[in-house]
Amino acid sequence: MVRTTPHDPPFTDPQPLYRRVAVQLLGELRDGTVPPGARLPGERRLAEHFEVSRETVRQALEVLRRDGLLATDRRGSHAALPGPPAQSPASLTFPVGARTAEPSTGDRASVAWEVPSPEHAAALGLAPGRPTLVHRYLSATADGTGRRTAVTSFSAVALAEVEELARYRDRADGTASAQLRRAYDWMRRAGLTLHHRDTISRLADTTSVRVVRRVHDQYARPLEITDLLVDARQDALVYEFTLSAAG
Known part of the structure; x- marks a missing residue:
């Protein structure tokens, strides 16, 4: 009997694209690009940002959602990492610097x-x-x-x-x-x-x-x-x- 040695299979990236996008997005959540508690940009904007399809973004979001790193409500997906909420820094009153320090006659x-x-x-x-x-x-x-x-x-x-x-x-x-x-x-x-x-x-x-x-x-x-x-x-x-x- 002649023994044959199978060819090595072609190299494939063991990590699907949507998981790589999930890792990248998680990195941005952790470095504060998206503040804790803030709403993420829409799927179309994220697809443009990561240069992938909206379906890939949707799968990446689902990975983070299953891991408890995103919360979704009627307003969209929100970062759910531990940390102060997005409203915690002292608010900047718009327009900054336009209001006088003294009592106003009525702006x-x-x-x-x-x-x-x-x-x-x-x-x-x-x-x-x-x-x-x-x-x-x-x-x-x-x-x-x-x-x-x-x-x-x-x-x-x-x-x-x-x-x-x-x-x-x-x-x-x-x-x-x-x-x-x-x-x-x-x-x-x-x-x-x-x-x-x-x-x-x-x-x-x-x-x-x-x-x-x-x-x-x-x-x-x-x-x-x-x-x-x-x-x-x-x-x-x-x-x-x-x-x-x-x-």
């Missing part, structure tokens, strides 16, 4: 669905002439000094990802009061990690200071841009940001 805010300034449109990646949600804010101290104005334009990403902001579109007529104090909390609850970049400059021949704030998420997508003008004759500009300590 005023409104939203409009309109074409933003060319500078805002370019920063948000909006096509020329495309409207978006624009928020205007005015604040002053009781004696009328310390006037602060802020104009914020939100990106298409922010309106698509943050349900609370999207609801304002149908009532954004420019006249109704619209205090968006919790806008940054809404963004974080939608699973977005917020990166703030402020550029501060003094306006020539005035006592005013201009602050241009740009906020993007963990995927470098723009979320909003704010133009803040502050009468700085008496006020100091103070910005306080709180970040969770690494686990």
